[in-house]
Amino acid sequence: MHQHIETLYQTAAKSQRKIIGLMSGTSLDGLDIALCTVTGEGLNTEVVLERFTTLSYHDDFRSRVRSVFSKRAVDLQTVTLLNPWIGQEHGRMVNECLALWQIPHTEIDVIASHGQTIFHCPSRQHNDNRWGNATLQLGDGDHLAVTTGITTISDFRQKHIAAGGEGAPLAVYGDFLLFSSSAENRIMLNIGGIANLTWLPKSQDATAVFSSDIGPGNTIMDAYIQQHFPGLLYDEGAKVAASGKVSAELLMALQQDPFFALDFPKTSGPEVFNLDYLARAQQDSATQDLAPADVMATLNRFSAEMIIRAIQQSCQGQNCTIYASGGGIHNPLLMEQLAAALPHNRLTTTAELAINPDAKEAVLFAVLANECLVGGKQPFSNAREGIPAVTMGKISFAD
Ligand SMILES: Nc1ncnc2c1ncn2[C@@H]1O[C@H](COP(=O)(O)OP(=O)(O)OP(=O)(O)O)[C@@H](O)[C@H]1O
């Protein structure tokens, strides 16, 4: 047996594994690094989040990725160069982080890496029946493994697509394993660049669980702020949005996309929800002359309205607790709007479930890697739309 397989076997046989989950989302703010101790597997999985940090990307990283990010026409050489480079950069960031935490590499069993989504393209979006669902994440796992010396599990989304899914949201797997409760109906709401939710009924019936993208969380707001307020990455504390007035006409136009009328589960990304989307809505509603603060106020309300609608559709009148996560929880205007419109649902964050809300997606990938190593029978069945019962991730050895 190859020594690497032997080591992997021993890792799988341990009662606990130290797994570093890495998430680099659509906001391109930085790399989320979550050091988790994971015990058990499947519905017995338990995670202790030992350490967490987000290492911000430098401007050069952002601009290299942005040159191809969610664009249909790109320089193929740049895409090719980015794939190993992002893997190496992420590896260097893990090395930096472990040095900072004074944790030797030998203590880490596995890295679980999401990579950087460059383009997400479900068939409903490209609408060309010659092709199926597709999504592309860069940041190759071999480069991460060689740069860190740590076995790396990566590229989780391809198996999901191969088995009939759209490659997202993968949150449903981790959410069900970690957070499903017989005490209450739960909605796990993540407000990142794109917002998504997972419905976890207290029946804990896997056939009733689902996860779906909702639409924009922060992505259009971020893009607009970056365009109109050079130097800013986002509207900190929603200061700009809170100083503006919502345009009912623009809000109405923003809500017209057929994506919002589709049933769950569905996925999307900044390929759809971007500044062109906003420009078309402004044209359709003759609101091109709005002041930037009013546009931001309207975009903020747009995200809130779509999230509220998705939660109401999921709960169908039943009480539930909403556990929010992602950068959007730091937007006080958005959170106020959600709380005001959902008075019968308790709105809190995953901090109540001992998971730092900024770390939740990185933890999710640690759980998926753990399932790849030791998971047994999936609680979902292949018949469930959007939740194929498959093991995800590709294993890269360090040498
Ligand atoms: N203090 C704050 N005030 C307002 N908004 C904030 C604040 N902090 C973070 N955000 C928002 O959260 C975003 C980052 O969120 P997050 O890191 O969850 O996104 P992501 O993981 O990149 O996205 P996705 O989950 O779609 O891949 C920022 O770009 C910003 O819009």
Ligand SMILES: CC(=O)N[C@H]1[C@@H]2OC[C@@H](O2)[C@@H](O)[C@@H]1O[C@H](C)C(=O)O
């Ligand atoms: C293709 C892709 O990267 N999708 C992300 C994105 O960010 C939020 C939303 O869109 C979600 O569907 C997904 O990430 C999370 C982690 C998921 O798969 O659950």
